[in-house]
Amino acid sequence: MGLLFNFSYSHTPQFKPMFFKFDDLGEKTINKIAEVALSTKLDKRDKLVVKVKTDPNLLAKGTLESLVIDCQGLMVENALRMESINITLNTIAVSPFKALTGNIQLTQPSRGKACVLLTEKDITRVLDRAILRNRQHEIVIDEKVIKVRLQQVNCNLLDTGKILIEGTVKLKDTEDIKQVSLEIKPKICQAGNGVIVDDIEYLEEPHLSSILLNPILEEAKSILNLKNFKVDGFSLKVKEFNIKKGALQLQAEAGMTHFPTA
Incomplete structure (x- = not known):
C-alpha cells in the first residue's frame, strides 16, 4: 500500500x-x-x-x-x-x-x-559443474553391472531453435569411451510461468543418454527458467x-x- x-x-x-x-x-x-x-x-x-x-x-x-x-x-x-x-x-x-x-x-x-x-559457452560451464554431482553411475548392460563415468558435457544452441547436449562417457571396466547426446526443443508452458521441455530426442547411445544426461537436463531447465x-x-x-x-x-x-x- x-x-x-x-x-x-x-x-x-x-x-x-x-x-x-x-x-x-x-x-x-x-x-x-x-x-x-x-x-x-x-x-x-x-x-x-x-x-x-x-x-x-x-x-x-x-x-x-x-x-x-x-x-x-x-x-x-x-x-x-x-x-x-x-x-x-x-x-x-x-x-x-x-x-x-x-x-x-x-x-x-x-x-x-x-x-x-x-x-552456449556459459551454459556449458554450468553443465560441466553439474556433472561433478552426477559423474559416476552403475548401469546394467547385457545383464552385467558396469560402472560408467561421465567425463564432460557440451551445449550447442542451434539455429533450428533446439539445444543439443553432448557428453563423453568412460566405461570403467573396459576403459571404452562412448559418446552420448540428446536434443531438446524448449517452449513456454501454457500457464506462462516458465520454460518447459517436452520434446526430448536421445541420439547417440539412447540408453546411456537417458540415464546420464537426464540430471544434466534438469540443470539446463533451471538455467532456462x-x-x-x-x-x-x-x-x-x-x-x-x-x-x-x-x-x-x-x-x-x-x-x-x-x-x-x-
Whole structure:
C-alpha cells in the first residue's frame, strides 16, 4: 500500500528547507545512490551501468520515472555467467523523505521487463559443474553391472531453435569411451510461468543418454527458467525466448519488491 504525503505550499519556515533539499537532489545523486547499492549485489560482473530518471517535482511526489540496469558478464548462482542482462522498471513509487537521506525505499512493488542473453559457452560451464554431482553411475548392460563415468558435457544452441547436449562417457571396466547426446526443443508452458521441455530426442547411445544426461537436463531447465538469478529484492519470470546459433535470448517480466541496500 503506497504512502500518502500531503505537501503544503504554505510559506511557513518548516516546509521551506524541505523543497530546497528536493531541488538539490537530482538525477545525478539518485543515480549514484542506486549504483553504489546495486554494485554490492551485482559484484561479480564485467560492467554495470545504472540510470535513474527523475526530477525534483516527481521525487517530491514520491516517484522515480524509471530505473534501467545494464549489466555485462554477470555471474549468478552455480557459476552461470550472463553475457548481458538489461532490466527496465517504470514508475517506481518511493518514500521522498527516505530518499533525502540516501535511502531509496519503495512504497509499493514495481514491475517492468528484462532481457537476458546467454551463450552456449556459459551454459556449458554450468553443465560441466553439474556433472561433478552426477559423474559416476552403475548401469546394467547385457545383464552385467558396469560402472560408467561421465567425463564432460557440451551445449550447442542451434539455429533450428533446439539445444543439443553432448557428453563423453568412460566405461570403467573396459576403459571404452562412448559418446552420448540428446536434443531438446524448449517452449513456454501454457500457464506462462516458465520454460518447459517436452520434446526430448536421445541420439547417440539412447540408453546411456537417458540415464546420464537426464540430471544434466534438469540443470539446463533451471538455467532456462532463470532460477540461477537470485538478487535481493528482484525477480525474473521468463515470458519469451529466442534461440539462434550460439546464443539464447530470454525476455522476462521483472519485479522489484524493495531496493537493495549498499
